[in-house]
Amino acid sequence: MERQAPLFTAFIYASALLLAAVILAPVLWLFIMSISSAADLSAKPLNWWPDEIDLSRYGVLLSTLENSAGAAFVASLLNSLKVAGMATLAAIAVAIPSAWAVSRTPAVSWSLYAVIATYMLPPVALAVPLYMGLATLGLLNSVFGLALVYLTILAPFTTWLLKSGFDAIPKEIESAAMIDGARLDQILRIITLPLAAPVMATSALFAFLLAWDEFFYALLFTSDLRAKTLTVAIADLAGGRVSDYGLIATAGVLAALPPVLIGLVMQKALISGLTSGGVKG
Amino acid sequence: MSGTWITTRAWLLMLPLLIVMIAVIGWPLLDTVRLSFTDAKLVGTEGTFVGIDNYAKVLGGSNFQRALVTTTWFAVISVTAEMVIGVLAALLLNQQFRGRTALRALMILPWALPTVVNATLWRLIYNPEYGALNAALTQIGLIDSYRSWLGEPGSALTALIVADCWKNFPLVALIALAALQGVPRDITAASLVDGAGPINRFRYVIMPYLAGPLLVALVLRTIEAFKVFDLVWVMTRGGPANSTRTLSILVYQEAFSFQRAGSGASLALIVTLLVTVLAVAYAALVRKAAGAT
Numbered sequence: 001m002e003r004q005a006p007l008f009t010a011f012i013y014a015s016a017l018l019l020a021a022v023i024l025a026p027v028l029w030l031f032i033m034s035i036s037s038a039a040d041l042s043a044k045p046l047n048w049w050p051d052e053i054d055l056s057r058y059g060v061l062l063s064t065l066e067n068s069a070g071a072a073f074v075a076s077l078l079n080s081l082k083v084a085g086m087a088t089l090a091a092i093a094v095a096i097p098s099a100w101a102v103s104r105t106p107a108v109s110w111s112l113y114a115v116i117a118t119y120m121l122p123p124v125a126l127a128v129p130l131y132m133g134l135a136t137l138g139l140l141n142s143v144f145g146l147a148l149v150y151l152t153i154l155a156p157f158t159t160w161l162l163k164s165g166f167d168a169i170p171k172e173i174e175s176a177a178m179i180d181g182a183r184l185d186q187i188l189r190i191i192t193l194p195l196a197a198p199v200m201a202t203s204a205l206f207a208f209l210l211a212w213d214e215f216f217y218a219l220l221f222t223s224d225l226r227a228k229t230l231t232v233a234i235a236d237l238a239g240g241r242v243s244d245y246g247l248i249a250t251a252g253v254l255a256a257l258p259p260v261l262i263g264l265v266m267q268k269a270l271i272s273g274l275t276s277g278g279v280k281g
Numbered sequence: 282m283s284g285t286w287i288t289t290r291a292w293l294l295m296l297p298l299l300i301v302m303i304a305v306i307g308w309p310l311l312d313t314v315r316l317s318f319t320d321a322k323l324v325g326t327e328g329t330f331v332g333i334d335n336y337a338k339v340l341g342g343s344n345f346q347r348a349l350v351t352t353t354w355f356a357v358i359s360v361t362a363e364m365v366i367g368v369l370a371a372l373l374l375n376q377q378f379r380g381r382t383a384l385r386a387l388m389i390l391p392w393a394l395p396t397v398v399n400a401t402l403w404r405l406i407y408n409p410e411y412g413a414l415n416a417a418l419t420q421i422g423l424i425d426s427y428r429s430w431l432g433e434p435g436s437a438l439t440a441l442i443v444a445d446c447w448k449n450f451p452l453v454a455l456i457a458l459a460a461l462q463g464v465p466r467d468i469t470a471a472s473l474v475d476g477a478g479p480i481n482r483f484r485y486v487i488m489p490y491l492a493g494p495l496l497v498a499l500v501l502r503t504i505e506a507f508k509v510f511d512l513v514w515v516m517t518r519g520g521p522a523n524s525t526r527t528l529s530i531l532v533y534q535e536a537f538s539f540q541r542a543g544s545g546a547s548l549a550l551i552v553t554l555l556v557t558v559l560a561v562a563y564a565a566l567v568r569k570a571a572g573a574t
Contacts, residue, residue: 023391
């Protein structure tokens with residue numbers, strides 16, 4: 001390792017501080033807004049740190065009193081959980097057999113590219129017929145309908161991730177079991193799927209995060225507490241006449257908490273997932 | 282086992298996925314094509330065949346042209362900034378300094394923040410009366426009075442670009458960092474011995490390792506930026522004076538606000554075509570670059 005000039009070292013630390021500040025400042029400010037009193041937030045000059053920490057908004061949003069702001073927020077939180085959970089499970093269920101088939105059968109691997117290509121479609125290209133179709137089926141403003149629509153995003157994505165996961169498992173293990181007379185379902189159940197468990201978990205988390213993040217379809221296809229998801233609820237708050245900016249910030253913190261925690265805990269897996277997609281192209 | 286049986290079995294295993302894809306992607310896409318040649322409304326009238334009227338109206342109208350310019354500007358500026366800042370951040374994170382691991386972990390934060398939360402956060406920061414940006418700039422003395430960053434056509438799009446960059450440059454940085462860690466140590470050491478300066482080292486020693494992953498990141502980011510909807514919708518809804526109305530927002534307004542399903546569908550297909558051209562051009566570029574290294 002070369003010896004570094006002190007000036008260079010100082011430059012590195014200064015840049016690192018700048019980068020940390022750029023990343024942290026907006027997030028910290030969101031959190032500070034959520035615990036500042038309305039008076040602190042509307043003070044001029046602005047109070048950058050509250051005189052008194054005010055956690056009441058968290059209580060307000062998480063209360064389940066009927067017709068309160070909290071009830072609406074909790075309902076949308078549950079809707080997000082239901083929609084993202086159902087869509088993830090369904091996506092993984094259809095992705096496992098097809099990803100395995102594509103991974104083990106070169107003759108059909110071209111179909112994977114067709115599947116991935118749909119990932120580039122802008123949602124607006126599908127939105128109008130999906131809206132009319134859901135209306136016909138009576139699935140507008142329903143968590144089931146929205147979860148079904150989310151398969152447009154999650155199914156191609158999880159198939160692609162799982163396929164590269166299956167590629168990493170040697171074919172020979174499966175052939176050996178086949179020679180011993182195991183049936184295909186036994187091979188998958190006993191050998192392949194347990195080996196693929198880590199990549200299945202990563203794919204499921206990615207899919208869940210994608211669904212949790214989704215806004216466009218949720219905005220179009222849901223209209224009230226029965227199906228409105230968290231992203232729509234927050235956009236309503238941000239665009240509505242809520243005068244307490246701290247409340248909007250609190251909703252933001254709560255909605256960001258699950259994905260941020262997943263992101264920090266799963267860092268390594270997420271980054272390798274991102275880059276394996278990135279490097280392979 | 283014979284080859285045909287294996288292929289047949291593969292298709293059988295793919296059947297659930299294929300059914301789902303046809304139901305939620307294939308059929309809607311074809312129906313969008315059909316609708317684009319009709320004057321159908323979103324609810325009520327089925328519409329009648331009108332030929333290419335919708336396309337002619339859309340392509341000739343100033344709304345589409347302006348939204349195309351706005352979207353292109355948004356995509357080019359924000360993606361360029363994300364790539365440059367991302368690579369610089371990755372080069373920094375590849376150096377040795379204390380706290381490096383913690384800083385790397387922080388990079389996941391903007392990426393993990395839901396897009397709508399990011400948009401809400403920046404909308405609060407830009408708030409004309411109580412926003413942190415106004416407060417900070419006034420207290421430093423850079424501006425005399427509070428400004429409405431999202432309320433003025435001159436600054437709204439730039440404000441959106443900043444918010445988009447902040448969320449997305451860390452992803453580019455993480456991809457670039459992973460690529461940098463793949464550069465063998467002895468190659469950089471050898472280039473030092475040969476007396477290569479930092480710029481030459483970056484250009485000739487490091488760049489070949491970065492090019493592939495960065496191109497892929499560029500493709501994905503450009504396509505995403507071209508489709509941008511959430512950020513704009515939450516922060517400005519396309520305003521003020523339509524200065525931030527991107528193509529996706531325009532399609533939304535046409536098909537859902539004005540309920541003109543037919544012309545909305547034709548507009549959506551034009552956007553789809555543009556994205557496809559972009560993707561195919563990029564794919565060719567990536568293949569060429571992969572062949573070159």
